[in-house]
Amino acid sequence: MTIHGGGGEHLAPPPMPQRSRRESFELFSARIPFTLKVAAVWGVILVLLGALFAAADFDVAWMRENATFIAKGITWTIIIAVISIALACTLALLGALGRVSNSAIAVGVTGFYTSFFRGTPLIVQLFLLYLALPQIGIALGDPWADLLTLDVLTAGILALGLNYGAYMTEIFRAGIQSVGHGQSEAAEALGMNYVQKMRRVVLPQALRVIIPPTGNEFIAMMKDTALVSFLGASLDQMEIFRRAQLVGRADFRNLEALLIAAVMYWGLTTVFQYFQLRLERRLSKGYVRGTAGVAVAGQRSNAGA
């Protein structure tokens, strides 16, 4: 565009165009808060889904009757997830320390572990532990036959823990490697041995990097506990999905039963996501406090100079 200051007077002002419908709508929409509009979209989606369910002869009374039966599985879902994530964290810590060590045995063992458990499907690992392990136990003879025959929950927790531990090994390794090399050198120069250096200096600083993605893994694991249902737990040990399948199939109310299960998982993950967000905020606040300290000190020394 080459309109110069003096040249404008020769040009006639452009005619004011008539406001189109589209433009009026855009202007109207701009005045509504964004979050309100997003909420409205959610509302529309839910109404449409509701209409769809109604067309499918949706039995709300049945849902009300059976919701408590399915809800009894929440405890087991949480128990399986919590024990598995604890196991996974332990394995991930050992795995990560092994990956970064300079021992051939540690690197070899942890390399095999992560490669196998990341390279095979979780459902296959579940069945390996539940169905294939007893076969090895029987072949090995007396004490092993009993030891390697796992009940459903043990096999489920072990498989989830081993699988997630293998993935989380990478998270822990990245966390450990995010701590500057100077920190290791400072700890070593003081005279710390390996364990002291890791426990007192490296791992506490690595945690800040490790915790947020570990929260994500925990939430993902909550959902993967549903896979344990394929092993067929007995009634007193059933988690959400197995209970939903049981009642859904019995009354041919699969839509209702699975919907209840889905909403329960959704609720659980939403609650834990909220806690994770808060934890993440608190961790980053701690970090800001540290940097703020530097800034304040810098200002003070500048003022003094």
Added chain:
Amino acid sequence: MSTAPSTPDLVVDGLWKSFGDHVVLKGIHLEVKAGEVVVVFGRSGSGKSTLLRCINFLEEPTAGTIEVAGIRVEGGGHRTRAKRERIRQLRIRAGMVFQDFNLFPHRTALDNVMEGPVTILRRPRRDAERTGRELLEVVGLADKADQFPIQQRIAIARALAMNPKVMLFDEPTSALDPELIGEVLAVMRRLAKELHMTMLVVTHEMGVAREVASTMAFVHEGEIIEQGPPEQVIGDPQRAETRRFLDAVL
């Protein structure tokens, strides 16, 4: 470990270090006697920092021996368990101050200073805290005990807390803002003059070098080519390389 009074606190003997084909140190010999302050200076890339890092085995020497307060460790070869333990014993006796501090940022200043005595020397917490506060006083930061650590002076206190025989300073002022350099130099002066600390300092800072050094050593291309009291080395350098360097920095 008791040593005869005549034995130096630090002996570096026949120290060679190469990274691949690049030879950085060429048979360094250096002694620091009790209460002496040796300042090593030279151009960047001359190998002076590598020398300091080899002394406490943050770099493994290619050849040569290091002896700190009677703990003698041979450089080169595999780090066996026994050798690692001897290196640890040596490091306990040699306090290290890094160019970029390397303070533990997740701990307060006081915790940083207490860390070594509590974790490594197994001192009771209360004793370590008393000594820690005293040392923060020595470096002039008594009121900063509860803050998150940001200063080189805290790093000096942390190293002192191990009650080392020798203090190693790796360019302690070169990462500092100009107005903070004076404070660190004052602490180093105090360590040398009042506490008669045995010190090995790698620095460009000729001012403080002249003031605290009992011996100055000029490193050029991996060798100590000139060594002597500061008035001699600075006032009347014998080698052309030394003269050229001093002309450039003074």
